[in-house]
Amino acid sequence: MYRPLWSEAILAEVATVLRQHLMLTPEQIERRLRCMKDTFSEASVSFPRELPEALDGIPDPGDRHVLAAAIRGQVNAIVTRNVRHFPHAFIQGYNVVCQSPDEFLIHQFHLNPPQVLEKLDAQHQRYAKAGDK
Numbered sequence: 623m624y625r626p627l628w629s630e631a632i633l634a635e636v637a638t639v640l641r642q643h644l645m646l647t648p649e650q651i652e653r654r655l656r657c658m659k660d661t662f663s664e665a666s667v668s669f670p671r672e673l674p675e676a677l678d679g680i681p682d683p684g685d686r687h688v689l690a691a692a693i694r695g696q697v698n699a700i701v702t703r704n705v706r707h708f709p710h711a712f713i714q715g716y717n718v719v720c721q722s723p724d725e726f727l728i729h730q731f732h733l734n735p736p737q738v739l740e741k742l743d744a745q746h747q748r749y750a751k752a753g754d755k
Contacts (some may be wrong), residue, residue, distance in 0.1 A: 623730055623737065626658075626665045629691040633658075667695040692718050701726045718751030 628636075633655055640646045640654060659666070674686035675692070685707045692700050693716050700708055700720045708720035721729065731738040 623734060626662050627667055627691060627695040627697055628658075628665055629667055629669065629687060632691060646692040679709060680707065681709070682707055689713060689716065689718065692716070698730075699726065702743050725728040 635657060637651050638652045641648075646736065651747070669687075669690040672712070673690040674683075677686040677689050680686045680689055685704070686700070688700060689708065692713075697718060698720060700713070701723055702720065703722060705720050705722055713720060727738070
């Protein structure tokens with residue numbers, strides 16, 4: 623239904639969030655990132671160093687690398703909680719929309735309700751089993 627995409631800069635931000643907000647250990651973070659890379663080996667994208675600098679319609683220079691990765695990966699959507707950091711008027715010129723995780727999930731549901739419900743049920747069952755241990 624979708625393909626994830628990330629750059630090394632995005633993975634570095636993921637590692638920071640896992641450490642600061644979820645309090646994961648360096649070993650847990652490394653394992654998570656390794657699993658992501660192994661599972662989605664085609665998800666990695668790179669871009670020229672100058673590309674983020676050219677994306678001055680993104681207010682926070684620290685967020686420009688995300689749009690650069692989206693452009694190079696030819697994605698349709700950036701999924702983030704920081705939707706306001708990606709002005710619609712600017713990113714639409716690159717045929718990209720920005721969605722919150724909830725908006726993304728709802729969009730996926732509208733595309734294929736049975737498949738999304740099946741995946742959500744399976745995820746819930748895995749979490750329930752993990753909680754029983």
